[in-house]
Amino acid sequence: MKPLEGVRVLDLTQAYSGPFCTMNLADHGAEVIKIERPGVGDQTRAWGPMLNHYSAYFGYINRNKKGITLDLRSEEGKEVFRDLLKTADVVTENYKVGTLEKLGFSYEEMKKINPGIIYGSISGFGLEGPLAKRPAYDIVAQAMSGMMSVTGFPDAPPTKIGPSIGDNYSGAYLCIGILMALYQRERTGEGQRLDVAMVDTLFSVMENFVMEYTVDGKIPHRAGNADPSIAPFDSFEAKDGGFVMGCGTDKMWASLCKIMGKEELIDDPSYVTNLKRCDNYGSTLKDIVESWSKEHEVAEIEELLAAEGIPFGNILNIKEAAEHPQLKGRNMLLSVFQPGAEEDMVMPGTPIKMHGKEDKIDKASPQLGEDNETILGELLGYSEEKISSLKENGVI
Amino acid sequence: MKPLEGVRVLDLTQAYSGPFCTMNLADHGAEVIKIERPGVGDQTRAWGPMLNHYSAYFGYINRNKKGITLDLRSEEGKEVFRDLLKTADVVTENYKVGTLEKLGFSYEEMKKINPGIIYGSISGFGLEGPLAKRPAYDIVAQAMSGMMSVTGFPDAPPTKIGPSIGDNYSGAYLCIGILMALYQRERTGEGQRLDVAMVDTLFSVMENFVMEYTVDGKIPHRAGNADPSIAPFDSFEAKDGGFVMGCGTDKMWASLCKIMGKEELIDDPSYVTNLKRCDNYGSTLKDIVESWSKEHEVAEIEELLAAEGIPFGNILNIKEAAEHPQLKGRNMLLSVFQPGAEEDMVMPGTPIKMHGKEDKIDKASPQLGEDNETILGELLGYSEEKISSLKENGVI
Numbered sequence: 124m125k126p127l128e129g130v131r132v133l134d135l136t137q138a139y140s141g142p143f144c145t146m147n148l149a150d151h152g153a154e155v156i157k158i159e160r161p162g163v164g165d166q167t168r169a170w171g172p173m174l175n176h177y178s179a180y181f182g183y184i185n186r187n188k189k190g191i192t193l194d195l196r197s198e199e200g201k202e203v204f205r206d207l208l209k210t211a212d213v214v215t216e217n218y219k220v221g222t223l224e225k226l227g228f229s230y231e232e233m234k235k236i237n238p239g240i241i242y243g244s245i246s247g248f249g250l251e252g253p254l255a256k257r258p259a260y261d262i263v264a265q266a267m268s269g270m271m272s273v274t275g276f277p278d279a280p281p282t283k284i285g286p287s288i289g290d291n292y293s294g295a296y297l298c299i300g301i302l303m304a305l306y307q308r309e310r311t312g313e314g315q316r317l318d319v320a321m322v323d324t325l326f327s328v329m330e331n332f333v334m335e336y337t338v339d340g341k342i343p344h345r346a347g348n349a350d351p352s353i354a355p356f357d358s359f360e361a362k363d364g365g366f367v368m369g370c371g372t373d374k375m376w377a378s379l380c381k382i383m384g385k386e387e388l389i390d391d392p393s394y395v396t397n398l399k400r401c402d403n404y405g406s407t408l409k410d411i412v413e414s415w416s417k418e419h420e421v422a423e424i425e426e427l428l429a430a431e432g433i434p435f436g437n438i439l440n441i442k443e444a445a446e447h448p449q450l451k452g453r454n455m456l457l458s459v460f461q462p463g464a465e466e467d468m469v470m471p472g473t474p475i476k477m478h479g480k481e482d483k484i485d486k487a488s489p490q491l492g493e494d495n496e497t498i499l500g501e502l503l504g505y506s507e508e509k510i511s512s513l514k515e516n517g518v519i
Numbered sequence: 520m521k522p523l524e525g526v527r528v529l530d531l532t533q534a535y536s537g538p539f540c541t542m543n544l545a546d547h548g549a550e551v552i553k554i555e556r557p558g559v560g561d562q563t564r565a566w567g568p569m570l571n572h573y574s575a576y577f578g579y580i581n582r583n584k585k586g587i588t589l590d591l592r593s594e595e596g597k598e599v600f601r602d603l604l605k606t607a608d609v610v611t612e613n614y615k616v617g618t619l620e621k622l623g624f625s626y627e628e629m630k631k632i633n634p635g636i637i638y639g640s641i642s643g644f645g646l647e648g649p650l651a652k653r654p655a656y657d658i659v660a661q662a663m664s665g666m667m668s669v670t671g672f673p674d675a676p677p678t679k680i681g682p683s684i685g686d687n688y689s690g691a692y693l694c695i696g697i698l699m700a701l702y703q704r705e706r707t708g709e710g711q712r713l714d715v716a717m718v719d720t721l722f723s724v725m726e727n728f729v730m731e732y733t734v735d736g737k738i739p740h741r742a743g744n745a746d747p748s749i750a751p752f753d754s755f756e757a758k759d760g761g762f763v764m765g766c767g768t769d770k771m772w773a774s775l776c777k778i779m780g781k782e783e784l785i786d787d788p789s790y791v792t793n794l795k796r797c798d799n800y801g802s803t804l805k806d807i808v809e810s811w812s813k814e815h816e817v818a819e820i821e822e823l824l825a826a827e828g829i830p831f832g833n834i835l836n837i838k839e840a841a842e843h844p845q846l847k848g849r850n851m852l853l854s855v856f857q858p859g860a861e862e863d864m865v866m867p868g869t870p871i872k873m874h875g876k877e878d879k880i881d882k883a884s885p886q887l888g889e890d891n892e893t894i895l896g897e898l899l900g901y902s903e904e905k906i907s908s909l910k911e912n913g914v915i
Contacts, residue, residue: 126703126711139726151699171748172727172734179730230874247830249872252848257825262744262752263832266763269840271744271754273681275671280754281761281834283744284680285669286726293870295691300871302698303547307522309705315522316874323851323870330535330682331568332837334575337852337865338568342838348658348667348679352567356658358667358676365677367662429653434643436659438677441728442738444665452648455719456733469733474689474719475696476645478626478712 125152125480130305132213133158133204134188135195137165139261139287140245140321141217142184143294148213148301149187150473150484156207156498157185157489161192161517164491177464182488186459186470190489191498192519195226199518204228206503208236212308213301217245220255230316239314241304243297249320259321264289268325273332276347293324354400355379355412358438361421367436368428376400378431383415459484495519521548521876526701528609529554529600530584531591533561535657535683536641536717537613538580539690544609544697545583546869546880552603552894553581553885557588557913560887573860578884582855582866586885587894588915591622595914600624602899604632608704609697613641616651626712635710637700639693645716655717660685664721669728672743689720750796751775751808754834757817763832764824772796774827779811855880891915 130153134145142157142165149155159165170180194200208214214233216223223229223244233240244250247259265271265283275282297319304315326333332343348367350356355376356369370376373396380388393407394400400408416424421437428435439447445456454472461468472482499505499519513519526549530541538553538561545551555561566576590596604610610629612619619625619640629636640646643655661667661679671678693715700711722729728739744763746752751772752765766772769792776784789803790796796804812820817833824831835843841852850868857864868878895901895915909915 124703124707126699129706130702147695170727172731172737174734179734180727183727183730248845249849252845254845258828258830259832260752260765260767260830262746262754262763262765263830266754266832266834267840267843267845269835269837270681271763271834272836272840275678275681276675279672279675280744282671282678283754283763284684285666285671285739285741286724286728288680288684288724291724291726292688292691295688295695296870299543299691299694299698300873302695302702303522303871304873306526306698306702306705307520309702310525311520318872318874319870320849320872322846323849323872326840326846326851327867327870328682328684328687329837329867330687331566331576331579332682333841333852333867334579335568336837336841338570338575341568342836343681344836345681348676350658356656358658358662358679367658367667367679369656369658371656432654434654434656434659436655436662438662438667439665440668440738440740441665441725441732444663444668444722445729445732447663449644449648449650449663450718450722453645453716453719455722456729471723471725471729474692474715474723475699476714476716476719477696477700478714 126477127151127153130154130213131211132156132215133207133211135214135216135218135223136245137217138167138290139184140290140294141215143291144245144297145188145215146184146186147295147298147473151475155188156494157188157190158193159190159491161194161492161519164192168491174461174464174468175466177461179468182461182464182468183470185488186484187486188489189494189498190492191495192492194518197518199513199516201227203499203513203518205236208233208240210502211237211240212305213241213243215243215297219258220246220250234314239308239312241301241308241315241317243301243317243319245293245297245319245321247321249323250318261287261289261321264321264325267322269329269332270325273329273343273345275345277345279345281345289321289325292328293319293321296324349404352401353397354404355408357409359413359416361416361419361424363420365438366421366424367438369434371434373397375431375433378433382427382431383412385411385415454482457484459487461487463490492519523547523549526550526609527607528552528611529603529607531610531612531614531619532641533613534563535580536686536690537611539687540641540693541584541611542580542582543691543694543869547871551584552890553584553586554589555586555887557590557888557915564887570857570860570864571862573857575864578857578860578864579866581884582880583882584885585890585894586888587891588888590914593914595909595912597623599895599909599914601632604629604636606898607633607636608701609637609639611639611693615654616642616646630710635704635708637697637704637711637713639697639713639715641689641693641715641717643717645719646714657683657685657717660717660721663718665725665728666721669725669739669741671741673741675741677741685717685721688724689715689717692720745800748797749793750800751804753805755809755812757812757815757820759816761834762817762820763834765830767830769793771827771829774829778823778827779808781807781811850878853880855883857883859886888915
């Protein structure tokens with residue numbers, strides 16, 4: 124049995140942030156019913172890459188979910204949603220702030236229908252405040268949280284993180300909030316209104332950057348790949364490519380000196396403490412390390428550093444990471460047959476590994492309206508006639 | 520009442536990843552008992568920035584926690600830990616893989632003492648696999664997950680995300696796992712063994728990058744700040760600084776053309792569809808937008824774009840983000856009086872906003888061994904003599 128079996132989520136989210144939240148719930152057993160606009164569906168159904176004309180973007184983040192269509196703007200559609208709401212534990216949405224309220228489904232209204240409901244929203248800036256009504260993309264959250272200002276090289280522009288971390292991290296945070304609320308409800312019967320913003324989220328994962336400002340009044344800037352407070356701790360060039368390495372202790376530094384054949388540096392006053400190594404990193408130490416590393420191949424350096432317990436990493440591209448035996452062995456690539464594409468789709472697995480639980484994808488993403496009959500018929504007990512009429516009226 | 524009140528966590532984690540996980544639990548009501556080495560404590564107690572010689576790095580991520588000292592290598596220390604274990608719901612650790620097992624506390628041993636215990640670990644590579652025993656820093660996870668290969672500019676090196684996202688995101692994922700296990704235990708009585716790896720974590724938040732490889736066989740590379748599949752969607756220069764902006768629809772593009780006074784571009788065959796705009800972005804379209812934006816100030820551009828509903832963001836530094844009325848209004852900076860520093864410490868709040876719950880920090884981080892007497896005396900019922908003897912023997 125998966126931990127969330129029996130939890131029913133009405134998932135009104137689209138694009139990436141919300142679906143990423145509910146993917147994590149579905150991966151671990153929740154019954155996520157994805158609700159999409161009739162005839163149209165989630166915008167990501169049109170986003171590449173495509174596997175036989177079926178979106179792999181959509182397929183990946185909507186695996187393990189059921190899917191129905193529903194027009195929430197129509198009276199009949201609202202009625203169906205009310206019926207669903209009575210059976211649900213959780214509702215999720217990431218519309219423009221206020222949209223669901225305008226449709227008649229504020230938290231207060233939903234509570235009247237289902238007092239224990241847990242209602243979670245993701246937005247760019249949050250449900251209140253001067254910018255609450257503003258639309259946001261991930262890049263907006265990366266810019267306004269300060270994240271871009273501390274990512275990249277000192278002589279280059281503020282840099283965006285490649286994937287949309289502002290989206291998926293706020294999805295992960297809403298997931299945390301929903302799970303906390305589920306736990307509390309199990310003990311008190313109480314529901315919850317949850318509100319996660321993308322800008323808040325990225326601002327809260329800045330490690331000590333915010334503290335440097337609030338405590339020391341410093342404005343942290345981009346430091347490239349080097350750690351400003353530990354040295355050597357950076358990316359380096361080898362004969363045949365790049366690698367990363369960090370010496371977090373004097374012992375590791377001494378081991379590195381021996382590996383480089385430069386034992387005289389261990390007691391050199393310029394490098395004898397971490398503080399000294401940091402002071403002299405940019406001016407001399409980085410060059411010392413690279414004058415050695417550029418003479419050796421990455422595989423050789425890996426072997427030497429690993430033997431001494433110095434943290435080392437290959438700078439892998441996506442193909443190399445996906446094919447790495449460590450990630451493969453951890454089931455971080457899983458395969459599922461995708462109806463609609465009529466082929467296996469290969470996608471990232473869950474990083475939450477649970478002892479004794481099978482680590483696989485139970486079902487592929489739903490085709491548009493795939494579960495209309497089952498959910499409306501079996502779950503809500505609607506007659507075939509009623510379902511047909513809803514279909515004819517364009518409600519589902 | 521906060522959602523996790525009554526949940527007791529024995530927190531053996533140190534540095535950033537594990538403490539970030541348990542900070543999220545403590546922020547929402549869990550009783551987190553941080554267990555540190557007598558006389559030494561968490562290594563981050565020495566990490567800057569310092570507020571009156573008290574680490575703000577430590578203070579930030581250990582707020583709302585209790586703290587005791589315990590030498591787990593001594594027989595007496597193991598005995599105390601066994602007594603604590605009987606009272607606990609969750610144990611967390613991020614030692615080198617296998618350390619706690621060597622000390623006699625494998626999951627199987629812990630289950631004998633407390634059958635419902637939830638035991639969560641964070642490591643660089645996970646508990647098994649060819650690299651399981653290797654040490655890792657955040658930069659190693661960023662390199663080996665492929666994250667660095669897709670962050671940064673095409674003509675610049677693979678780029679590390681500023682803050683240690685590999686650490687905090689694996690902490691967030693362990694938090695999700697623990698909450699799922701708590702929910703399941705509430706219904707089945709069953710405990711859980713959880714295993715989260717930093718490399719897995721970052722590999723799982725790549726949006727469609729992994730799918731591009733598994734579906735199309737493409738190896739995604741760095742695209743700077745531009746979105747390769749939407750245009751214009753990038754960072755741009757204005758007269759007095761930079762900003763980000765994205766036109767996700769033809770409607771937004773048309774609005775932008777009007778704002779720029781270039782309505783003739785709306786139907787220009789080179790830019791009439793998103794696909795065309797992407798094709799011609801690097802060669803001409805970016806220059807067209809910047810030839811306009813460089814003539815205007817950021818504040819003016821913000822006003823114009825916001826009025827048309829085009830997502831816009833200022834590229835803020837940490838000071839500007841911390842002082843932004845939106846983030847302030849969301850309680851994303853909170854203050855707590857820190858004993859030891861004898862001054863208020865200002866730090867990021869939680870991004871998980873719960874309707875009707877007070878959004879504040881209940882207590883500051885614990886000084887080393889601050890709660891030894893209370894936890895051992897009141898919780899475990901040890902006599903004053905026993906506690907004194909443990910202290911004399913260096914066990915606490």
